[in-house]
Amino acid sequence: MLLLTSAFYTMDIVADIQDLYKDNKWREIVARYHDHPERNKVLWVYPSEGNFSFVENCLAELGCDRIVSIGCGSGLLEWMITQATGVPVSGIEVDGAWWSCKYAPPNFIPLHITPTEMDKETISIVQRNKNAALLFCYFNNRKAFDDYLKYYDGNVLIIIGPHEKAVHTDPKPFDDVTDIWTLYKFQEIRNSGDFIVVYKKQNV
Structure with a gap:
């Protein structure tokens, strides 16, 4: 053994x-x-089938038919979400040179590459996807997070990250968004100390 x-x-x-x-x-x-x-x-979190069902149910309840994932990395999580739920997920990343070089992890979905400062095309993707949830998984750039929320016209935000673990993310999954967002539901990923936290915009 x-x-x-x-x-x-x-x-x-x-x-x-x-x-x-x-x-x-x-x-x-x-x-x-x-x-x-x-x-x-390859990936920070590996949700269970129950976790994927949780995401699917939240999206259905809140009227979302797709997800835009910011800082999606290789896109493995995003690909698995689509496979498990049928919900299409698109991904946005920075540093195209890294993601196309031989040392980078493989890409599991097509990536939209954006400059560090969002360009018009990226802003358009975020703005026109009003029925999409905006996803941040193990994100660690508060300024970029705030910028994306500024342009996002949709009503559902998903943050995946550690809670009370010795790992830094920004934003954190709980209590780290502006007051226009209300905590909707959350679920721990297995017994990992990582959580999927869903917020909805107030008055929606």
Whole structure:
């Protein structure tokens, strides 16, 4: 058993996840890697099927038919959300040179690359998606977060991140948004100390 465990943990997690992705085996990805010691090479959080159902139900209740994910990284989480829920998810990232170089993680969805300061095209994407929820997962740029909310005309905000863990994010998932947003529902990701927190705009 020790030998098997050791072999498992020395596998190339990135290559294995790519293979599972090609076969549309999102369930195997979240089951196999949610507590893997090298999981952060690809993704910070690996929601359970129940967590994906929670997101799907919240979106249905709040009238959202898609998600725009800001700072989506490789897009693995976003791809799994779509596979699990049927909800389309688009992703926005910065630093196109990094995401197209050979050292970067693979991309699991097409990325819209934006400059650090949002350009007109990025602002247009955020503004025209009024029926989309805006997603920030393990985000760590408060100024950019505030800028996106300034242009976002929709009514649903999802923040995924750590709560009472020794990991810094900005914004934090709880109590770290302006007072025009009301906490709607939240759910812990497995027993990880990470939470999916859904906010809705007041008076909606």
